[in-house]
Amino acid sequence: MEYSKEFKQALSEFSPSEKDKLIFRLLKKDKLLSKKLYFELIDLETVDDKRDAMEEIIREKVTLASKYIANQKYFLVLIRKISAEITEHVKITTDKFGDVSLNLFLINEILEHNEKLGTQRFDNVYKLYIYLINKIFKALILTKKLDEDYWMEIDKFLENLNEKIDGNIYFQKLCINNGLDFNWLKSENIPEHFELIVKGIKSEGFSR
Secondary structure (H helix, E strand, C coil): CCHHHHHHHHHHCHHHHHHHHHHHHHHCCCCHHHHHHHHCCCCCCCCHHHHHHHHHHHHHHHHHHHHHHCCHHHHHHHHHHHHHHHHHHHHHCCCHHHHHHHHHHHHHHHHHHHHCCCCCCHHHHHHHHHHHHHHHHHHHHHHHHHCCCHHHHHHHHHHHHHHHCCCCHHHHHHHHHCCHHHHHCCCHHCCCHHHHHHHHHHHHHHHC
């Protein structure tokens, strides 16, 4: 929504107390904005602190969620909730590196339970695996947009991911069948215009 000059002028003419009341009223309705302003204005924790805390939250919540792997619908619901927490972290802190690293960390933590996942019928875990493949594609797209100084750190997560995929034959085959080239699991090997490549893969009906 665009605001007219007249509207902006009218707002500027509010008294300080009126502006304060308006701001607090708006913050009550927008909790995300409230958290973002708190972080930017007075929070003593840095982006790195917040990211480290999120890793611990992810580890703990995936461990708890793993108790429900046999109930794949509920397990995926729990995983989506964790993913939503990562999204909120990124919106509050504008942590572009964390947008990649935390999602790769989440995938790795899920695949840490390959033994349990391997006992499930393939059709039961199919939706989870497709969800993870799409997350991998998104993480690779975002990695390509990051400054190359971050790539070494990202490669640690990607190397771990590659090992986890090797330990899950059904997930590995599904990755291959959905166009994921494992050579891309190294930052410098992600092709130029990778986003267009992923769009092409999806336009052919894969990753669904």
